Amino acid sequence: MGASPILKLLMALLLAEINSRNSHPDSLHVSFLHSMSLDGQFTFHDVHQAATDFGNRYHLLPSMVLHPGSVSDIAATVRRVVSLGPSSGLTVAARGEGHSLQGHHCPPRGRIVRRRPRWEPMDRRLEGDSAPWPLPMSWTDYLHLSIGGTLSNAGISGQAFRHGPQISNVHQLEVVTGKGEAVLCSSTHNADLFHAVLGGLGQFGIITRARITLQAAPKMVKWIRVLYSDFATFVEDQEMLISVTKTFDYVEGFVIINRTGLLNNWRSSFWPKDPALVGQFESQGRTLFCLEVTKNFDPENHGVMMQEVDELLTKLRYIPSTLFESEVSYLDFLDRVHASELKLRLKGLWEVPHPWLNLLVPKAGIHEFADEVFGKIVTESNNGPILLYPLNKSNWDNRTSAVIPDEEVFFLVAFLSSAPSSSGQDCLARALKQNERILEFCKKANIKAKQYLPYYTTQEDWRSHYGPRWETFRRRKQTYDPLAILAPEQRIFQKAADWP
Ligand SMILES: Cc1cc2nc3c(=O)[nH]c(=O)nc-3n(C[C@H](O)[C@H](O)[C@H](O)COP(=O)(O)OP(=O)(O)OC[C@H]3O[C@@H](n4cnc5c(N)ncnc54)[C@H](O)[C@@H]3O)c2cc1C
Incomplete structure (x- = not known):
């Protein structure tokens, strides 16, 4: 663990009027807020832009956007909304990068606060600094997400089996609660608030600063992909890799379902370990499982790294002719999804509806899940990757x-589907139906899966999501956001309605 400086967060606050019969913001409230003396400013012209998210299916228009210039702007705005009382209907939603999927960054006719720091490790590279520098230990696959946005979920990727999710790597937070108080918290100081906010879906406070665990960044990454045709062998190997001490630095995987026999681009930018063998492999329309692993190294230790990698590979039971590898800089590896984003943007395939479904499936149910879902419900994976990798509690x-x-x-x-109009008008409906069938199957088969980046429309479903932890969640809401002003877009609590 290295130094852990305070990272400033940047985001926006969206303010909206819930239950308003009028489609226009309540002008009294707007002028009330507009008259505040701030370091930043309220804006109205960008409410449409603020209403869009990556899911691209919900466009919930806020009344106005706060671009805060300081933490006290955020606290003062929340206090002002609190002072209007429960009858005002005004609510507040934090917006980071707007990469939520179901309009979660945006209040149903509410307000948004905007400031946002992102998970970008680029600055010193641009300055030509070649010395190792401290970077977070645990990442997400995609970096263009705000720190507040990922810490309010969990922040997971192929490093989480070693270092835990991002929320397990936080030392201290500064939070503006739903009462408008700016509070410092950690696992020893205001611990209940600290734990409430981590993974708290923005319900208890707006994260304005975070102190997180850092480590010296490695320079390079050995990046390997291999294929399996047997699901049981694939997951057993994944589980073995996350259970041993001497292992890879990153373990992920994905499912390739392509009944035509043509393989998608799972190996583009990789080269075969044994070019003579590679021509012998044919998918024959089978469902395949790709294990993806990496080993970090510094170029001067290339030989040692290769020895460790070879030892690990001998323990794996992949199809031998499918070993593909690559060596890239650590920063290029971290930013790998952005490279795909740029290509998709060029083809107009980024800003399309994304009916994603992310599930955390317990090991006891994973085989039954795979038999039904990859065998019957999902017929191809061409509309977006299906990630599958293990995590440890x-x-x-x-x-x-x-x-x-x-x-x-x-x-x-993770079923990361895209539904561009070019795939046919019913593409979105089909993807949503598929998600529904997967969830229904889990329920029927009593596979106790939990949604990651959860989405429910009724409080009953939220209660069942939280299970025995619901009462703690509810008690925390009552303590830190008693008027239910924050994050109304999750539809867990309604302003004023739920409270005496
Ligand atoms: C392309 C892509 C790749 C992704 N990859 C991963 C991945 O590998 N691993 C992973 O774990 N997740 C991943 N996600 C999901 C992502 O972590 C969440 O959607 C995250 O919330 C997005 O952050 P954001 O800044 O875009 O948040 P926004 O969409 O702006 O907000 C999302 C939620 O976070 C809350 N929020 C935002 N800022 C704050 C704050 N400062 N304080 C309190 N609450 C706040 C909002 O209230 C809202 O509920 C990915 C999403 C996309 C679109």
């Missing part, structure tokens, strides 16, 4: 608000 802190299955090993299974 021991690296998660059960005092946080994040919800995970109650088993030592569980799997992230």
